[in-house]
Amino acid sequence: MKTLNEMHLHFPSVSINESFARAAVAAFAVQLDPTLDELCDLKTAVSEAVTNAIIHGYQDTIGVVYIDCRILPDSTIQVRVRDRGCGIADIQKAMEPLYTTSGSERAGLGFAVMKSFTDKLRVQSRLGVGTTVFMEKTFSPRVRCNG
Numbered sequence: 001m002k003t004l005n006e007m008h009l010h011f012p013s014v015s016i017n018e019s020f021a022r023a024a025v026a027a028f029a030v031q032l033d034p035t036l037d038e039l040c041d042l043k044t045a046v047s048e049a050v051t052n053a054i055i056h057g058y059q060d061t062i063g064v065v066y067i068d069c070r071i072l073p074d075s076t077i078q079v080r081v082r083d084r085g086c087g088i089a090d091i092q093k094a095m096e097p098l099y100t101t102s103g104s105e106r107a108g109l110g111f112a113v114m115k116s117f118t119d120k121l122r123v124q125s126r127l128g129v130g131t132t133v134f135m136e137k138t139f140s141p142r143v144r145c146n147g
């Protein structure tokens with residue numbers, strides 16, 4: 001499908017940039033006139049993916065997190081969050097709710113949240129190469145009153 005608009009970001013994997021990334025994607029998505037709930041869902045999903053890249057992908061090192069956003073004609077936004085970190089050994093296992101490699105520190109619910117708050121979620125990863133999370137969300141058609 002034709003891309004109507006796009007936006008690309010990259011930033012160092014420091015935790016302060018998680019809120020920046022979430023806000024930047026939300027500001028870009030606003031042109032689709034989403035409801036507040038839809039926007040909150042998208043922000044939460046982006047936040048989970050970026051947090052994973054920072055915490056799990058790069059662990060104790062600082063790398064670059066890449067975000068690519070595309071807007072499609074049917075009120076759809078596609079968001080790709082990519083890191084060049086350690087990668088995931090078993091993606092299927094990692095995506096199971098409550099699975100975490102961070103012991104009791106984390107809940108293991110990030111992927112479950114991304115899945116339930118978006119319409120499409122795809123994860124690609126290679127050990128030692130990095131991880132790409134692709135999410136897609138279609139906002140509901142809005143009835144507008146033009147007076």
Ligand SMILES: Nc1ncnc2c1ncn2[C@@H]1O[C@H](COP(=O)(O)OP(=O)(O)OP(=O)(O)O)[C@@H](O)[C@H]1O
Binds near residue numbers: 054
């Ligand atoms: N970008 C990534 N790079 C490497 N490993 C990842 C990445 N994203 C997720 N993982 C692995 O997948 C597991 C599950 O991720 P998920 O986001 O579901 O849970 P979590 O991050 O452990 O906990 P929570 O998101 O609830 O704080 C992580 O514990 C980690 O081992």
Ligand SMILES: [Mg+2]
Binds near residue numbers: 048051052109110111
């Ligand atoms: Mg997580």
